[in-house]
Amino acid sequence: MKIMILGGKGQLGSDCTKVLSETHDVISVDLDELDITDLSQVEVVAGNFGADIIVNCAAFTRVDDCESEKDLACKVNIEGPSNLAVVAKKEESRLIHISTDYVFDGRKKLPEAYTEKDDPDPISYYGVTKLAAEEAIRRITDNHIILRTAWLYGIRGQNFLKTMLRLTLKDPQKGIKIVNDQFGSPTWSYRLALQIARLIESGGNGTYHATSEEYCSWYELATYFLGKMGLPHSLVPCTTAEYPMPAARPMNSILENKRLKEAGINVMQDWKSDLDEFVFRFRERLIDETREE
Numbered sequence: 572m573k574i575m576i577l578g579g580k581g582q583l584g585s586d587c588t589k590v591l592s593e594t595h596d597v598i599s600v601d602l603d604e605l606d607i608t609d610l611s612q613v614e615v616v617a618g619n620f621g622a623d624i625i626v627n628c629a630a631f632t633r634v635d636d637c638e639s640e641k642d643l644a645c646k647v648n649i650e651g652p653s654n655l656a657v658v659a660k661k662e663e664s665r666l667i668h669i670s671t672d673y674v675f676d677g678r679k680k681l682p683e684a685y686t687e688k689d690d691p692d693p694i695s696y697y698g699v700t701k702l703a704a705e706e707a708i709r710r711i712t713d714n715h716i717i718l719r720t721a722w723l724y725g726i727r728g729q730n731f732l733k734t735m736l737r738l739t740l741k742d743p744q745k746g747i748k749i750v751n752d753q754f755g756s757p758t759w760s761y762r763l764a765l766q767i768a769r770l771i772e773s774g775g776n777g778t779y780h781a782t783s784e785e786y787c788s789w790y791e792l793a794t795y796f797l798g799k800m801g802l803p804h805s806l807v808p809c810t811t812a813e814y815p816m817p818a819a820r821p822m823n824s825i826l827e828n829k830r831l832k833e834a835g836i837n838v839m840q841d842w843k844s845d846l847d848e849f850v851f852r853f854r855e856r857l858i859d860e861t862r863e864e
Contacts, residue, residue: 572596572771575622577607577655578629582728583669586764587626594768598622602629607651610658617658624771625659626667627652630701634673635817637697648700649707656711665714665776667767670705672721672755672782673698677821681754682786684827687719687778695818705778716770717778718763721824722792725760726853735793736800736861743803751790751808755824756782759845766831766838773836780826783842795843799850800857 572595578584579599588599598620605616607629617625631637631647652668659666674691675698693699708715724730738747758781766781787795790808797804811820831837850857 572623573621574598574624574626574771575600575617575620576626576628577605578602578627580727581628582723582725582730583760583763584626584628585727586725586761587628587767590761590764590768591626591771595771607654608646610654613654613658614661617662617664622662622664624665624667625655626767627655628669630669632697634695634697634820637695637700638817641696644696644700645703648697649703652704653707653711656708656715659714660712663714665716666708666712667716667718667770668704668708670717670719671698671701672719672821672824672826674702674705674719675821675824677753677823679823679825681823682825683823684786684825685780685823686827686829687780688829694821697818714776716775718767718770719778719780719826720758720763721782721826722755722757723760723763724757724849726849726856727760731789731792732796733857733861735796736802736857737864739797739802739804740858740861744805746805746807747793748807748809748814749790749793750811750814750820751788752810753820753822753824754786754788755821756784756786756826757792757842757846758782758839759849761849762839762845769836769838770831773834775834775836777830779830780828781831781839782826782828783839783845784828785841785843786825787842796846796850799847800854
């Protein structure tokens with residue numbers, strides 16, 4: 572199949588490019604090559620390539636900045652995906668759009684997980700824009716996959732693990748406060764790319780959840796990661812109230828991959844086993860890149 576990937580230089584986009592290129596004809600573009608908020612640009616690029624599938628990994632994901640840059644958040648997170656849906660329908664392409672745990676309020680009692688049947692109720696502007704994008708895509712085209720994921724990390728781009736590594740290497744003795752009362756499933760972008768490939772092969776359609784199995788807090792994740800990296804650290808667990816941020820975060824971000832499991836196509840693994848593999852593959856590169864910053 573011919574697949575066009577948006578946000579191709581980012582964390583998930585780069586892994587999707589790597590995985591999908593093995594079995595498909597892939598064109599991978601980023602903001603410097605295609606602005607998804609410009610409908611005419613999308614029409615030209617998608618039309619010329621003749622994509623069977625459009626994978627949207629592009630988004631304005633700086634959650635706190637979305638609270639102060641609402642116009643930009645709307646443009647990138649709502650108008651962009653809407654444009655892609657319009658073009659996908661016109662070209663008879665399938666649109667795969669990446670969404671988020673932030674469409675939920677996070678108030679479910681732990682350790683209950685959110686399924687695809689739960690009603691969204693975002694508590695941040697980022698979540699509002701991502702939910703609006705989902706709704707727009709469903710209105711515009713039936714030929715879509717909306718894939719909700721959470722707590723992404725990978726070798727490309729910025730993420731929580733890289734922030735922890737940078738702070739730790741800068742000063743191993745400094746007590747770093749990490750929230751210990753928000754829970755979710757750390758998800759490797761490479762594993763998610765494999766899941767996207769499996770969905771394409773199976774002809775999936777509609778809304779799916781796709782995160783790693785099991786869950787932890789941000790503090791537990793940071794502690795486990797730095798331990799696997801073999802680095803001394805001084806992390807200090809704290810509550811959300813002790814670490815205020817501009818945007819509200821869901822306290823419970825645990826998603827259940829219910830539809831993937833029902834279809835027998837869930838390839839997601841336990842978060843610890845994926846993180847072990849991630850560190851095994853990239854430990855030296857992560858350290859080298861962090862020291863070069």
